[in-house]
Amino acid sequence: MVVPGELDVPIVAAPMAGGPSTPALVAALDRAGGLGFLGSGYLTAEAMREQIDANRAAGARRFGVNLFVPDPADPDLDAAAEYRMLLGPLAARLGIDELPAARDDSFSYLDKLADLAARPVPVVSFTFGLPAVEHVRTLREAGSRVWVTVSSPDDAVAAAEVGADVVVAQGTEAGGHVSTFTVAEPAPGIPLLDLLADVRRRVDVPLVAAGGLTTGPAIADALGLADATQLGTAFLDADEAGTSAVHRAALKDPRFTETRVTRAFTGRPARGLTNAFIEEYDDVAPASYPSLHVLTGPVRAASAARGNGEGAALWAGVRWREAPSGSAERIVAGLAAEARKADGR
Numbered sequence: 001m002v003v004p005g006e007l008d009v010p011i012v013a014a015p016m017a018g019g020p021s022t023p024a025l026v027a028a029l030d031r032a033g034g035l036g037f038l039g040s041g042y043l044t045a046e047a048m049r050e051q052i053d054a055n056r057a058a059g060a061r062r063f064g065v066n067l068f069v070p071d072p073a074d075p076d077l078d079a080a081a082e083y084r085m086l087l088g089p090l091a092a093r094l095g096i097d098e099l100p101a102a103r104d105d106s107f108s109y110l111d112k113l114a115d116l117a118a119r120p121v122p123v124v125s126f127t128f129g130l131p132a133v134e135h136v137r138t139l140r141e142a143g144s145r146v147w148v149t150v151s152s153p154d155d156a157v158a159a160a161e162v163g164a165d166v167v168v169a170q171g172t173e174a175g176g177h178v179s180t181f182t183v184a185e186p187a188p189g190i191p192l193l194d195l196l197a198d199v200r201r202r203v204d205v206p207l208v209a210a211g212g213l214t215t216g217p218a219i220a221d222a223l224g225l226a227d228a229t230q231l232g233t234a235f236l237d238a239d240e241a242g243t244s245a246v247h248r249a250a251l252k253d254p255r256f257t258e259t260r261v262t263r264a265f266t267g268r269p270a271r272g273l274t275n276a277f278i279e280e281y282d283d284v285a286p287a288s289y290p291s292l293h294v295l296t297g298p299v300r301a302a303s304a305a306r307g308n309g310e311g312a313a314l315w316a317g318v319r320w321r322e323a324p325s326g327s328a329e330r331i332v333a334g335l336a337a338e339a340r341k342a343d344g345r
């Protein structure tokens with residue numbers, strides 16, 4: 001059972017699927033008195049369970065697992081097929097014979113839920129949608145706390161109504177994907193402090209703030225309205241993170257000067273460092289998830305393998321330049337101390 005008030009330090013390492021979240025990072029957050037998450041959104045149920053076991057072997061007692069709620073509307077596969085044609089020349093330049101066909105994928109959502117109900121973990125968090133009431137009930141009865149990530153006040157109300165123990169309010173500053181409840185809707189673009197104030201007024205559950213929190217003063221401001229903070233970008237260059245070399249290098253490369261919210265890589269809005277891929281494909285990328293994630297996989301992998309950040313998804317929040325480096329325990333201690341200082345304590 002974990003709600004923000006039970007943490008020694010109000011800092012959560014965000015789930016970061018696709019590599020950055022590791023059992024070592026999660027265990028370090030537990031030692032530091034915060035909370036870490038496994039980013040299990042893209043994993044099979046078996047791979048998720050292996051990570052959970054590795055997590056426990058690494059010594060983590062308090063931790064969370066994050067899942068992606070599938071959108072019941074079918075992804076627009078025709079639009080994705082057209083996008084596949086547009087990617088053809090780039091794929092050829094990268095030596096990719098053929099891009100995969102656009103397809104749907106729920107990433108074993110129901111299998112993972114069944115596994116988590118049978119072998120519970122302290123926290124299960126959801127993004128990209130509202131979990132069904134019966135799934136929330138089953139997880140809670142099994143002893144887990146349920147967290148739901150939202151990017152708008154209406155979605156926060158809906159999350160409270162299905163029985164979420166905690167609402168994670170994700171401001172537009174956030175790195176990575178925006179948690180909209182459908183693929184088609186645009187990212188609401190609400191700044192974190194505005195979102196927190198609105199959500200506070202409308203729901204009465206513990207709140208976790210996310211988006212652009214890479215410094216102590218920013219964390220202190222968020223804690224004025226929230227019970228804890230969830231940081232992604234601040235842990236991307238942590239020693240224990242599984243962030244790719246190309247991603248770590250890009251975060252420190254002066255060539256990258258801004259972040260942008262784009263559907264170009266996956267078909268869902270997500271914030272990353274603006275690179276050549278985003279410049280070229282942002283305007284033409286359709287709202288079709290996860291088909292575009294599947295389609296661009298080989299492009300992202302080939303680009304990363306060449307050490308070239310121009311075709312990789314370099315997810316980062318707006319305050320990426322201030323993100324710290326070093327061990328996760330030191331990052332947590334440093335940010336917590338800075339936040340207390342900023343708060344005048």
Ligand SMILES: Cc1cc2nc3c(=O)[nH]c(=O)nc-3n(C[C@H](O)[C@H](O)[C@H](O)COP(=O)(O)O)c2cc1C
Binds near residue numbers: 127214234
């Ligand atoms: C590389 C990366 C991967 C992410 N993957 C996930 C994920 O799998 N699940 C999720 O709920 N949020 C994910 N997020 C979003 C975070 O939960 C959080 O909202 C965001 O990192 C907060 O903004 P910040 O990066 O400025 O701290 C990711 C963020 C980043 C930077």
